[in-house]
Amino acid sequence: AGQSGSGTGSSSGERRRLDADVGRNSLKGYELEPNEYFAVEVKERQDGSKFAELVLRRALDRETEPSIHLVLTALDGGDPPRSGSAQLWINVTDANDNPPVFAQDRYRVSLREDAPPGLIVLNVSASDADAGTNARITYSFGKMPAKVLQKFLVDAESGTITLQEGLDYEDTHAFTLAVEAKDGGGLVAHCEVEVEILDMNDNTPHITILSLSSPVSEDVPAGTVVALLNVNDPDSGENGQVSCELSGEAPLSIVASSGSPVAY
Template sequence: GWDRALLWCVLVAAWEAAWGQLRYSVPEEMPKGSFVGDVAKDLALDLPTLHDHGVRIIDRSRTQYFALHGKTGHLVTAERIDREQLCESVQQCVLRCEVIVKGEMQIYRIEVEITDINDNAPSFKERDLEERISETTAPGSRFPLAEAHDPDVGRNSLQRYELSGDEHFSLSVQAGPGGDQRPELVLAKALDREEAAFHELSVRLVLTAVDGGDPPRSGTAQLCINVTDANDNPPVFAHDRYGTSLREDAPPGSTVLNVSASDADAGTNARITYGFQEAPAKVLQKFVVEAESGTIRLQEALDFEDTRGYTLVVEARDGGGLVAHCEVEVEVLDVNDNAPEITVSSVSSPVPEDAPAGTVVALLKVRDRDSGENGQVWCELSGEAPLSMVSSSVGSYKVVTASALDREEASEHRVTVVARDRGSPSLSSRASLVLEVSDVNDNAPVF
């Protein structure tokens, strides 16, 4: 049957250090029950022992993604896994889990890489795009276009853009700071309102985004170019890039930064309004820019443990439709707002009173989602008992017997595990352990 318990999966990026004793890979979107790996064979585990003593899979995510087949020792999928839902923009999607063989009091660590399939086509947030360009705009002028989004990764992700529709325009693709592709419309030939092609003062183009899958998938947007009368000068930002930092406990309404652009034109052509260029919903939920002043404000609470920084692209648009862009990097600063979390992975109770000193009686996991000193944790046992705690690896502890037990003196021992972080002020958590002592025949009858 399926043995499911206490799932603990952690998403990790590709740059993290190797963690597991076993590493498997499985494509996303595989049906429930798909084979992942032969854990029993790869760990040289005895199947009868697994069946008699039982095993547990520990996985910290809210959803159980894997199960272990007790009769075969096979690791299989317990749910259909959507890589894009789990990892979003993470290049390498890895789930971690632990297998505990109860009879051995042994933990085996497993990593499963979720590989991408080309199940998403590139798409534009809006299918109909519009640009306003003055008839006096010089050939070679560039106009940023909306970017397409493809949640797949690697070759299956967005690879190129194509433009079709009119000889007056061409396409240029620039590399963004994160390696993303940013399409720009380039004016190849001078515009003339009196030409027959522009008698309605508009041009229609098709912008196509193509991924690298086999076969490739694509998405399109209709681009309408409105040719306007002269607006000679686009807005210019005081800086191309801005940087600032904000504590994660900053209240909504806090001012993040003020950006400023100027325009050498006069009248309505010089009136500038500010806004965000196309951005993920998470960014638009957190921040807002005042259209008239360029002041960026926080509108939803931050969480350092969720996102440590944001890149905002602010657009300045003048009354004639010309635009400029600047980037704002917002660093989120950690505060000590998370107490350590204690997880009792396994308890061996009762323990024979003749168990030798050093016998492992419990396995614990401790973590703190803060960073730096706020996330550094030390643990201790509180209570009178012949027990001690030793660290087996980062965040993992064993509770062992410190000396011989005597059931006739104490039939059970109660201790409290205390975990404290090194933040200021320090936060702590507690967990109780109850250890029963079983009798052995170590006393002769006495008259």
């Protein structure tokens, strides 16, 4: 806060104005320029001298009004009255009354299964309406399984999330990352990042022989099952669809049986 005196009357301290005159010509009252925040209350000492107190009427908010300018006028009871005024500049210091706010509550991102470690997944960002350390944000992960914490890294300063390890769609189709933004005063905001993993064709079909009749007598009727096979590809969709064919010359054919086993 600061002040400066001006006008025709005398001026002294912020709370106290002296008027050298006596009686009717002495200090009559104070007037404060109409404003939202402060009222002036005139108090009288035992010796009859008056002083003014500036009283806060409603809560201040640095974020909407970082400084308030007031003009306080002192009037005497003379005719014509004489007055003196002081300009008051009140600076509002910051309190940590705003938590960080994420740009989005929920982020969604898709990563190919073959994404390399070190890849930037995305950048989360939060803002804080306060000032100084009350607005200084650091990012971190919230409570998550160790397996997830191992895969991803969030930069405390920038909010950049990077991949630390290889992915495997066959192991995990999606991750939910809990991200926190904390300001210098300890207020915390939360957001979620949904990471969807996109399948790549990284698995070759695998053939398992469940049963095999060998040797086979030359007089078995056509249509006799000589082997039961299971063919499996753990990939999804087209990447996991298999078709079987026999190579070489043999009087055998492959028939898909109900369910996954294939017989011929």
